[in-house]
């Protein structure tokens with residue numbers, strides 16, 4: 001399947017921004033780029049010297065040529081310098097959304113003033129952008145000035161972010177990423193805030209005092225476009241794009257006498273380049289009034305090793321005893337959907353067995369009972385995290401394992417300093433209905449690399465055949481349900497897993 005991304009933007013003769021930066025980003029991160037040029041600009045590192053929109057005929061023909069046989073999964077829009085182009089584009093986007101077999105995801109990075117300060121678009125363009133283009137946009141990526149221009153809202157404090165985004169969403173766009181917002185509390189921090197009116201996230205990175213920032217907006221939006229085309233969730237796309245930009249800014253350099261451009265350095269892998277997820281119970285979280293109660297406390301008791309090895313997940317005390325007798329040292333009791341009083345005795349018995357065999361026994365979901373009976377640890381999912389009393393679990397000295405399903409959840413979980421992070425689901429699984437697609441080995445390797453300083457667990461559809469490749473990603477543990485519970489000979493399977501993971 002092709003991962004075609006279109007950029008509809010201006011040509012930048014200095015090549016640091018516009019079409020040139022967009023295509024560079026698409027190819028660098030693994031999408032297939034196509035371009036529709038809206039305007040040709042003559043610019044160097046110091047100024048934009050001339051902007052000429054292409055003719056309407058040429059603009060329409062580029063769109064038509066591509067739409068005929070190279071429809072896009074994602075469309076990224078940058079410089080629109082002519083009112084007529086905006087009207088044409090709004091109409092075409094509406095048509096694509098109605099007629100293409102797969103609706104394209106449309107990102108608009110508003111560009112009317114260049115980073116050099118030069119105006120690049122016709123004066124009256126904003127009115128038609130607001131009324132005709134915004135309703136076709138799935139993600140708008142304005143900076144504070146562009147938020148003011150398009151919504152009329154000035155970003156004067158954290159509290160002003162939500163009303164500004166609500167206004168833009170009421171004007172028709174699906175979601176908004178406010179880039180690089182800063183207010184007095186966090187001057188040395190670059191804050192990005194995203195919301196679609198239902199979900200919202202905020203990411204922070206240290207503000208880089210690099211002067212070579214030409215092309216940052218184009219590059220960020222193009223990196224989001226690419227990662228969306230690669231089927232990442234939007235939260236993950238935002239995280240990856242931010243890391244890509246931070247990495248590029250650190251490597252940017254001047255080519256002329258003026259400002260240099262963001263570099264393009266491939267898929268981001270350095271943890272220092274990845275943003276932090278803002279938790280609701282933090283000073284920025286309060287300012288933004290983020291929902292939930294997650295808080296970065298001192299963290300959870302670590303396990304004695306970050307290589308937790310084979311990790312059977314079983315649903316009865318009988319299975320707990322059986323796998324312990326076969327030498328398993330990390331395991332989980334996962335009994336679903338019972339009233340606490342129905343399973344309390346099983347939890348007591350399982351914990352006692354875990355202690356008897358000196359094993360790391362995690363209790364899934366029932367964290368109150370785990371605390372009450374002093375379990376080794378608790379395993380919680382994303383939904384559980386929001387309702388469980390995490391400080392209480394930490395204070396009781398229990399270990400905590402957290403489920404995650406992508407970059408964003410992984411980085412958010414990391415902020416809580418759990419004892420391990422589980423990464424799933426890697427392959428299709430029959431054990432549980434998953435709301436997302438399997439992540440596969442390529443993503444798992446990236447996650448394992450990024451989290452290499454802490455205990456990690458891979459889960460979902462892992463069997464003996466798949467285990468060697470999973471283990472080679474550098475993960476510290478493999479969790480399995482059916483590979484053991486449906487095995488004809490669990491003893492043999494456990495031994496074979498252990499051989500693979502030594």
Ligand SMILES: Cc1ncc(COP(=O)(O)OP(=O)(O)O)c(N)n1
Pocket residue numbers: 311313332334364365379380381382384401402403422423424432457459479
């Ligand atoms: C090791 C491990 N990883 C992930 C899960 C899934 O936990 P959760 O998301 O809470 O879903 P349920 O297991 O409760 O259905 C797990 N149990 N163990």
Ligand SMILES: Cc1nc(C(=O)O)sc1CCOP(=O)(O)O
Pocket residue numbers: 403404423424425426428429430431432459460461462479480481482483
């Ligand atoms: C319980 C569970 N959680 C997952 C996650 O990705 O969070 S995948 C999963 C099921 C794992 O079972 P099996 O080894 O039989 O595929």
Ligand SMILES: [Mg+2]
Pocket residue numbers: 364365379380381384
């Ligand atoms: Mg759970």
